[in-house]
Amino acid sequence: MGKLKVGLIGGGGAGNFFGHVHKRAIALDNTRELVAGALRSDPAAAMEAAEAYDVTGYPSYQALLEAVQKGEQALDYVTIVTPNHAHYAPAKAFLEAGIPVLCEKPMTMTVAEAEDLQRIVQTGKVPFVLAHTYTGHPMMMFAREMIREGRIGDIRKVEAWYNQGWLATALESEGLQQAQWRTDPARTGISNCGGDIGTHAFIAATWVSGRSVKKVSARLNSFVAGRELDDDFNVIGELDNGGTAIITATQIAIGYKNDNGFRIYGSKGSLEWHQERAESLLVRMGEVDETYWIGGNYGFLPESVSSYLRVPAGHHEDFFEALANLHGTMERMIRGGRGEAVAAPFAHPGVDEGVAGMRFVKAAVDSSANNGAWTEL
Numbered sequence: 001m002g003k004l005k006v007g008l009i010g011g012g013g014a015g016n017f018f019g020h021v022h023k024r025a026i027a028l029d030n031t032r033e034l035v036a037g038a039l040r041s042d043p044a045a046a047m048e049a050a051e052a053y054d055v056t057g058y059p060s061y062q063a064l065l066e067a068v069q070k071g072e073q074a075l076d077y078v079t080i081v082t083p084n085h086a087h088y089a090p091a092k093a094f095l096e097a098g099i100p101v102l103c104e105k106p107m108t109m110t111v112a113e114a115e116d117l118q119r120i121v122q123t124g125k126v127p128f129v130l131a132h133t134y135t136g137h138p139m140m141m142f143a144r145e146m147i148r149e150g151r152i153g154d155i156r157k158v159e160a161w162y163n164q165g166w167l168a169t170a171l172e173s174e175g176l177q178q179a180q181w182r183t184d185p186a187r188t189g190i191s192n193c194g195g196d197i198g199t200h201a202f203i204a205a206t207w208v209s210g211r212s213v214k215k216v217s218a219r220l221n222s223f224v225a226g227r228e229l230d231d232d233f234n235v236i237g238e239l240d241n242g243g244t245a246i247i248t249a250t251q252i253a254i255g256y257k258n259d260n261g262f263r264i265y266g267s268k269g270s271l272e273w274h275q276e277r278a279e280s281l282l283v284r285m286g287e288v289d290e291t292y293w294i295g296g297n298y299g300f301l302p303e304s305v306s307s308y309l310r311v312p313a314g315h316h317e318d319f320f321e322a323l324a325n326l327h328g329t330m331e332r333m334i335r336g337g338r339g340e341a342v343a344a345p346f347a348h349p350g351v352d353e354g355v356a357g358m359r360f361v362k363a364a365v366d367s368s369a370n371n372g373a374w375t376e377l
């Protein structure tokens, strides 16, 4: 059972953010290794970045794919960590070639692109994981399992949020690359805040609760002068069972870093989780509140969750581990598909959640442009 060989699309350059996080997450379990990359859009810079990453470099994702197809480059799956506009083309190309893809969120620029990837994944039965990192936190996974077991009863209301303050000023005009492409419609899509972090809140509201959002009424704001897209995103939604979802995200909440979390209210109890205190899950069942702490040795965790933990209780597992868990799910899908003896993969977000996220963002943008009119997904 050798290490899986992983390719990276995007993620190069000294100023890059999430490629470096993926690099560590890929390596964390010593069962996967980053071997190749098409790490930047400029071919020469891509080759230079590959040297810094110490992997085999390719000038473009097409060149990497060609090398794989010619048998010159061994590869088990690719990770796509480019800005949003550069997710779809490489995802489509690798999936059509039968190569599994772990893709960053939001999945694509448009609903049509997302539906196209869904069709390719379903037709070809190729493993696909959508990198909603927070769903890799064991306590978020545990919350989903509790709800599926009926522990808090029928879902009545869901609140999910993601508050940041880093775009409270025009950082994009000060040259910060992450701010530049996120606020540029050509590279980020029809929504900045909603696509970037509203989709994380949407996934918390739907993937954890097991409910879908049918229609929305939204108000999007752009507070910073000269900014074309939203930097504040507020949505009320109707769930498929008639319940209510309140999904909000903002980048202008000064002092807030990555305040992502949810409260889910059921007919028997409530759940509460905060990304910045990711190791605990609060369960309110009436008079008594229970706090659950992660720990691989704790029997209350179902095997589906505990099999992802690496250290006994009292030691921290956090951001890198959460992302590594998504790579772990991809690994289980690949190895399981080959008949290797591995634990069952957790139902982490995939192409269906990606399509739902894109429909959600589109409906919210349309609703806001139409004075908050209720808009179907």
Ligand SMILES: NC(=O)c1ccc[n+]([C@@H]2O[C@H](COP(=O)([O-])OP(=O)(O)OC[C@H]3O[C@@H](n4cnc5c(N)ncnc54)[C@H](O)[C@@H]3O)[C@@H](O)[C@H]2O)c1
Pocket (backbone or CB within 6 Å): 009, 010, 011, 012, 013, 015, 016, 017, 018, 019, 038, 039, 040, 041, 081, 082, 083, 084, 086, 104, 105, 106, 131, 132, 133, 134, 177, 178, 181, 196
């Ligand atoms: N899941 C999460 O928690 C999480 C967190 C941060 C970012 N992200 C996502 O990761 C992606 C990248 O975000 P970031 O903050 O790391 O941005 P970034 O600007 O730091 O990195 C983007 C990288 O892509 C490269 N690139 C751009 N176009 C390319 C192309 N055509 N081919 C190859 N490489 C190309 C750039 O050189 C750069 O290395 C975005 O989709 C973002 O939404 C997800």
